Structure formats: structure tokens, C-alpha cells
Amino acid sequence: MMDSQEKALEMGMTEEVNNVEANAVEPQNASQVETPAGADNAQSDTGANIERPVYTSKKDILARVKEIAHGEDVPEKGEVDYLKTVFYKLHVAEREAKLKAYIDGGGDAEAYQITPDEDEELFKAEMGLIRERRARAFKEQEEEKEANLQKKLDIIEKIKSMVTSPEEANKSYKEFKTLQEEWKEIKNIPAGKANEIWRSYQLYVEQFYDLLKLNSEAREYDFKKNLEKKTQLCEAVEKLAEESDVISAFHQLQKLHQEYRETGPVAKELREQIWGRFKAASTVINKNHQQHFEQLRAKEEENLVKKTALCEKVEAIAAEENKGSGDWEKHTKEIIEVQAEWKTIGFAPQKMNVKIFERFRSACDGFFTSKAEYYKNMKEAYKANADKKRALVEKAKELSESTEWKSTSDKLMALQKEWRTIGVVPRKLGDQLWEEFNSACNKFFDARNAVNAGQRSEEHANLEKKREVIEKLKAIVADATENVQENVHKLIEEYNSIGHVPYKEKDRIYDEYHEVLDKIYKELNINVARRRLSNFKNKIKNVAEQGGGALDTERARLMRQYETMKSEIQTYENNLGFLNASSKKGNSLIDEMNRKVQKLKDEMNLVCEKIKAIDMQNK
Known part of the structure; x- marks a missing residue:
């Protein structure tokens, strides 16, 4: 109910003027005034060309709304709607x-409270x-x-009573002129009665003038003044054709028609002529007005194409895969x-404007809903x-x-x-947690390093001793003497008595030590075996003589x-098959066992x- 009242309040006068224009008859048998095809649109666009102030804050809008609410003038619907639209645009x-x-x-996002x-x-409020x-x-x-309707009905009844005869018309001329002035005021x-009232009024006015014969001078004077006035109105309408703002020109035309x-x-002989001139000038304005709305409709169709393309673009973006926050x-x-x-594109055609906006908003809302869900899940992670x-x-x-x-x-x-296997957390919190974790680790390792500082110094000294x-041992290999075995045993005892070396150097010094020992043992075992075999052969000759x-x-x-x-060799070789050489410790044990096996094989040979020497002696 309130919406219809507001609409009627805003459009009352305009609607009455348009209805009168569409149906009024100037003289009897005269052509009708052309009503433009865009007249309905013109009404809905009333005030569209009014330049509104630009508001950048809700406070400014609220101040203007208070001024209107508590002012004396009747609130203008166009401005009220504009203020409401801009306020909620800023609010949203x-x-x-x-x-x-x-x-x-x-x-x-779901827990957010407005x-x-x-x-x-x-x-x-x-x-x-x-x-x-x-x-x-x-x-x-x-x-x-x-009340105005009743006043006009009363005036029509009074004029109607004056057109019964020429005598009555002549007697009532002054009263008639007074009634005309009252009518203008x-x-x-009500819009629904406007056409009917106007036709009735026009009919009896013309009848009055047609009966007004006795006072021909007064009648001719009126005709002359009316012609001057209508000629000026024709000139005013013709000048409106030069107006660049066709909406303003159309609304001015309505006033001139009134x-x-x-x-x-x-x-009577000039009625058709002056009316034809006024109508022709009006037709130019109406055509301009109609062309304006045809261009507006074409622009709206163009806007629809652009907005459809933007909908498709947003839908394509929303359909793309999002692999992360980036x-x-x-x-x-x-x-x-x-x-x-x-926002830079104007309205689409009225029947599609809401639909295309709903499509665009749906695509945007779908994307941002999915984004909110992603960040919700990410927040949980x-x-x-x-x-x-x-x-x-x-x-x-x-x-x-x-x-x-x-x-x-x-x-x-x-x-x-x-720690490295755990996923990410927000940067600020992640930095804080890492700082706490790293500080705790560093506290322990700093304490350990401080305690082990002296131990590491001793280990480096031990490393140098083992290298010496x-x-x-390398010198013994290069220059063998008669006391090689004794010297080697002494150096082995000395090496074994030296303490730990740095962990990183442990395997390298171990390999280097056993490499030189293997070389010594190989040379030493060959010489010893030869001497022992020679001594054994001399010994069995003496045993053979004993019989x-x-x-x-x-x-x-x-x-x-031998057996x-x-x-024993078989046992060692079986055990070697079960050892795992994946660790450095396991590898060292295998090397040591291989040395023992090789020594046993040398002894067995x-x-x-x-x-063989005994068998040769028995022959």
C-alpha cells in the first residue's frame, strides 16, 4: 500500500498531464496530439537527469536523511531512493x-558474527x-x-448553463472569463478523471464562444489574444527542438501542452492552422524523445552482451582448480x-537486468563460498x-x-x-613456535658442546698420535730389519693404548692403520713361513735318522x-654370511674376521x- 502511495505522490501530476495530452481535443474534428512511444519510460525516468551529489561516507548520507526527515518540504522520492541505494552500497x-x-x-567464516x-x-529510524x-x-x-475535481465540475456546470442561447452567452461573458481564470488556477x-473533465470543459467553452455573437468585439479581442499566446507557444515548442537534453525538452513540452x-x-478559420503548427513542432520533440529511448534500449542490449561476457569470465575463474592460497x-x-x-557498465534491458545480475552474483558468491570453505579447512589444518x-x-x-x-x-x-614433516601454520605463529623450539634445542646442544670442548681437544691430540x-709402521714396511716383528708388536700396543679420535676421523684412520698392517703382515708372514718351513725340513732329517x-x-x-x-676357517666363513655390513661398525667387524681367516689359511698352507716335506723324506 505504501509503495503505491509513494508512486502516486511522485507521479500524480505527470500522469495527469500525459493522460490529458494523449486524449484532449483542441478544436472539434482536429487531430490528436501524438503520444510518444517512450512516454511510460519517461515517467519512470523522471528525475533521471538530475545530478546527485557524490557521497563517500554513511555519516554524510545520514546527515542528509535527517535533514529531509525533519525539514518542511515534501521528501522527493528520487532523492530518497538514491540515498537509500548509496547508503546500503557503502554499508555492504x-x-x-x-x-x-x-x-x-x-x-x-561460518563463525563470523555481524x-x-x-x-x-x-x-x-x-x-x-x-x-x-x-x-x-x-x-x-x-x-x-x-476537492479540485469538484471545483472543476462546478465550473463546467456554470459554463454549461451559459450556452443555452446567444443572449445568455452575451450576458455572462464577464462571468465566463472569471470562470476561465479560476479553471487555470x-x-x-485524480488522473482517471482528467480526460473526461477536459473534454467536457473544452466542449462547453467552444460552444460558449460560438454563441457569443452580440459582443463580437470582445470575442474578436479574445481570439486575437489567444492567437498571440498560442503562436508564442508554437515558437517555444519549435525552439525546444534545439535542446540537447531530450528528456528535459520532453518534460518542458508537457508544460507547454498544458x-x-x-x-x-x-x-474558427485559424483553429486547424495553429493547432497543426503546434502539433508538428510537438512531433519533432516526441520523435527525438522516442529515438533517445531507442538508443537507450540499444545501449542496454550492448550492456547485456558485456555483462554476459563478464558472467562467463567469472564462471570460468570459479571453475579453475586452486592448489593453494596463492x-x-x-x-x-x-x-x-x-x-x-x-560497475562501469550501465543497465541491461529491464526484463533481463535482474536475471543477469543474479547470474553474476551467483558465480561470485559460489567462488567466495568455496574460498571461505577452503580457508576454514586450512584453519583447521x-x-x-x-x-x-x-x-x-x-x-x-x-x-x-x-x-x-x-x-x-x-x-x-x-x-x-x-618437525620438518608437520605442515605449515600461519607465519606469525609459525615463527613464534620455531623460535621456542629452536631455542630449546640450542640450549641443550650449547651445553653439550661446552662440556665436550675439552674432550674434542684430546681426541684431536689422539688423532695426531695415531698418525705418527x-x-x-709405513717406515717398517719400507725398510725391514731383523727385529721387524718385535717392532711391529710394540707399535701395535702403542696404537691400541691411544684413546678416542674425533668421530668424523674414526673410520678413515682405522682404514689407514689396517691397510699398513695388512701390508706388513703379508710380507712378514711370507718370510716367517719360509724360515719355519726351512727349519722344519732340517728338523725332519734328524727325526728320520732316529727311526x-x-x-x-x-x-x-x-x-x-690341518683339519x-x-x-675353524669354515666356521668363520659361515659367520661372515650372517653379518650385515650396512653400518660402519658391522663393516669393521667383517674386515677383522677376514684378516683372521686369511691368517688361518696362511697357517694351513x-x-x-x-x-709334503715329511712325505718326500719317507720316500
């Missing part, structure tokens, strides 16, 4: 900015006052229209740019990751005071490895020794040579 933009800041800060806005509440004032004004205007009447109708008739922010920026472009990292921080802090250097080092390194022993089966006894002893060594 402000609310969306707060929501975006909340989400960007890690907030949950806080009451004091400006909005004040705005609604003032708009309520404006609606009440407009409702009162509408009611008063309707009452005034009904009466403003709006003046033309309220101007009395001209001489993609979401990139696509958000692209959609915001499209939204900014959308951040929380889980943060909880895991906090747990590691607590464990690291507990271990930071430990003095179990080896075991605690292993535990902390395991925690560091686990290795150099002496009594001594050689057979020695041969049986050597055979038992024992063979079995010597026993074989001794057995």
Missing part, C-alpha cells in the same frame, strides 16, 4: 571488508519518519485532488577486477599442525636440561626430523692341526707344506 562494502579482514586473519551498526539503525511524512503528503494530495485532479490547452480558442588470492584479485568492470608443533616444543623444553648427551642428542634430532704410529716311526707321528699331528684349521 564496509561489512564485506570486515569479513574479508576476519578471514584473512585466520577467522572462521555486529549491529548504529548508523544503520539511525538510518532506518529516519527513513521511517520520511515514509510517514510521504504517506501524510499522499493523503493530503489525494484529498486536494478530489485549479491544479491536480498552457496551450488552458489558452482559449482562436478564430591460487585463491590470484583468482580473488581477478574476480574483484571483473566486479569493478561490472593450521590448528592441528600448531598443536603438533606445540607438543614438540614442550618435549624439546623438557629435554633441554638433560645431561645425557648421547641419548638426548638422538631424541632431539628425531624431534627436529619430525701409522707413519712408523722308530717318529715321522709318522709328526705327520699325524700335522694332519690333525682343525680347516674347520704352511702345515700342508710340512706334510
Whole structure:
């Protein structure tokens, strides 16, 4: 009900003028005034060319709304609607900015609560006052229209009573002129009655003038003045053709039509001519007005094409895969740019304007809903990751005071490895947690390094001592003497008595030491074996001279020794098959066992040579 009242209040006068124009008859049998095809649109666009102030804050809009609500003038609907539109545009933009800041800060979009806005509440209250004032004004205007209608009906009845005869017309001329002036002073009447009242009034006025014969001079004078007035109106309409603002020209034309109708008739022989001139000039304005709306409709169709392309663009962006926050922010920026472009495009055709906007908004809302869901899930993942990292921080802090250097080092390194497997958290919180975790680890390792500083110095000294022993062993290999074996044993004892070396150098010095020993043993074993075999051969000659089966006894002893060594070698080789050489410690053990096996094989070969020597002696 309120909407219809506001519309009627705003459009009352315009509607009455348009209806009168569309149906009024100037003289009898005269052509009708052309009503432009865009007349209905013209009404809806009333005030469209009014330049409105630009508002950049809700406070400024609220101040203007208060001024209107508490002023004396009737609130103008166009301005009220404009203020309402701009206020809520700023209000929604402000609310969306707060929501975006909340989400960007890690907030949950579903848990976000819209806080009451004091400006909005004040705005609604003032708009309520404006609606009440407009409702009162509408009611008063309707009452005034009904009163005006009755006044015009009374005037028509009075004129009607004057056109019964020429005598009555002549007697009532002055009264008739007074009634005409009164008619001009009466403003709006109900739009539905306007055409009927105007035709009735025009009919009896013309009849009065046709009966007015006795006072021909007065009648001719009236005809002359009316012709001058209508000629001026024709010139005014013809000049309107030069007006660049066709909307303004059209509305001025309505006023000129009203003046033309309220101007009395001209001489009967000139009525068609002056009316034809006025109508022709009006047709030019109406055609310009119609062309304007045809161009406007063409522009709206062009806008529809542009907006459809933007809808497709947003839909394509929304359909793209987002692999991470970078993609979401990139696509958000692209959609915001499209939204900014959308705002630069005017209206689409009325039947499609809402539909195309709904399509665009749906695509945008779909994207931002998915984005909110992504950040909600990411927030949950951040929380889980943060909880895991906090747990590691607590464990690291507990271990930071430990003095179990080896075991605690292993535990902390395991925690560091686990830390790297946990996903990301918000940067600020992540930096804070890493600082706490790293500080706890550094506290332990700094304490351990301080305690082990002296030990490392001793290990480096031990490394130098072992290198000196290795150099002496290398010298023995290069310059063998009679006491080689004794010297080698002394150096081995010296090497074994030296303590630990740095961990990183342990394997390298071990390999270097055993490499030179292997070379010494190889040379030493060959020489010793040769001497021992030569001594054995001399010994069995003496045993053979003694007789009594001594050689057979020695041969049986050597055979038992051979079998024992063979079995022992077999055991070592079987054990080697079960050892794992993946660790450095396992590899060292294998090397040591291989040396023992090789030594046993060398000893077994010597026993074989001794057995062969006995067999040769028995021959």
C-alpha cells in the first residue's frame, strides 16, 4: 500500500498531464496530439537527469536523511531512493571488508558474527519518519485532488448553463472569463478523471464562444489574444527542438501542452492552422524523445552482451582448480577486477537486468563460498599442525636440561626430523613456535658442546698420535730389519693404548692403520713361513735318522692341526654370511674376521707344506 502511495505522490501530476495530452481535443474534428512511444519510460525516468551529489561516507548520507526527515518540504522520492541505494552500497562494502579482514586473519567464516551498526539503525529510524511524512503528503494530495475535481465540475456546470442561447452567452461573458481564470488556477485532479473533465470543459467553452455573437468585439479581442499566446507557444515548442537534453525538452513540452490547452480558442478559420503548427513542432520533440529511448534500449542490449561476457569470465575463474592460497588470492584479485568492470557498465534491458545480475552474483558468491570453505579447512589444518608443533616444543623444553648427551642428542634430532614433516601454520605463529623450539634445542646442544670442548681437544691430540704410529709402521714396511716383528708388536700396543679420535676421523684412520698392517703382515708372514718351513725340513732329517716311526707321528699331528684349521676357517666363513655390513661398525667387524681367516689359511698352507716335506723324506 505504501509503495503505491509513494508512486502516486511522485507521479500524480505527470500522469495527469500525459493522460490529458494523449486524449484532449483542441478544436472539434482536429487531430490528436501524438503520444510518444517512450512516454511510460519517461515517467519512470523522471528525475533521471538530475545530478546527485557524490557521497563517500554513511555519516554524510545520514546527515542528509535527517535533514529531509525533519525539514518542511515534501521528501522527493528520487532523492530518497538514491540515498537509500548509496547508503546500503557503502554499508555492504564496509561489512564485506570486515569479513574479508576476519578471514584473512585466520577467522572462521561460518563463525563470523555481524555486529549491529548504529548508523544503520539511525538510518532506518529516519527513513521511517520520511515514509510517514510521504504517506501524510499522499493523503493530503489525494484529498486536494478530489476537492479540485469538484471545483472543476462546478465550473463546467456554470459554463454549461451559459450556452443555452446567444443572449445568455452575451450576458455572462464577464462571468465566463472569471470562470476561465479560476479553471487555470485549479491544479491536480485524480488522473482517471482528467480526460473526461477536459473534454467536457473544452466542449462547453467552444460552444460558449460560438454563441457569443452580440459582443463580437470582445470575442474578436479574445481570439486575437489567444492567437498571440498560442503562436508564442508554437515558437517555444519549435525552439525546444534545439535542446540537447531530450528528456528535459520532453518534460518542458508537457508544460507547454498544458498552457496551450488552458489558452482559449482562436478564430474558427485559424483553429486547424495553429493547432497543426503546434502539433508538428510537438512531433519533432516526441520523435527525438522516442529515438533517445531507442538508443537507450540499444545501449542496454550492448550492456547485456558485456555483462554476459563478464558472467562467463567469472564462471570460468570459479571453475579453475586452486592448489593453494596463492591460487585463491590470484583468482580473488581477478574476480574483484571483473566486479569493478561490472560497475562501469550501465543497465541491461529491464526484463533481463535482474536475471543477469543474479547470474553474476551467483558465480561470485559460489567462488567466495568455496574460498571461505577452503580457508576454514586450512584453519583447521593450521590448528592441528600448531598443536603438533606445540607438543614438540614442550618435549624439546623438557629435554633441554638433560645431561645425557648421547641419548638426548638422538631424541632431539628425531624431534627436529619430525618437525620438518608437520605442515605449515600461519607465519606469525609459525615463527613464534620455531623460535621456542629452536631455542630449546640450542640450549641443550650449547651445553653439550661446552662440556665436550675439552674432550674434542684430546681426541684431536689422539688423532695426531695415531698418525705418527701409522707413519712408523709405513717406515717398517719400507725398510725391514731383523727385529721387524718385535717392532711391529710394540707399535701395535702403542696404537691400541691411544684413546678416542674425533668421530668424523674414526673410520678413515682405522682404514689407514689396517691397510699398513695388512701390508706388513703379508710380507712378514711370507718370510716367517719360509724360515719355519726351512727349519722344519732340517728338523725332519734328524727325526728320520732316529727311526722308530717318529715321522709318522709328526705327520699325524700335522694332519690333525690341518683339519682343525680347516674347520675353524669354515666356521668363520659361515659367520661372515650372517653379518650385515650396512653400518660402519658391522663393516669393521667383517674386515677383522677376514684378516683372521686369511691368517688361518696362511697357517694351513704352511702345515700342508710340512706334510709334503715329511712325505718326500719317507720316500
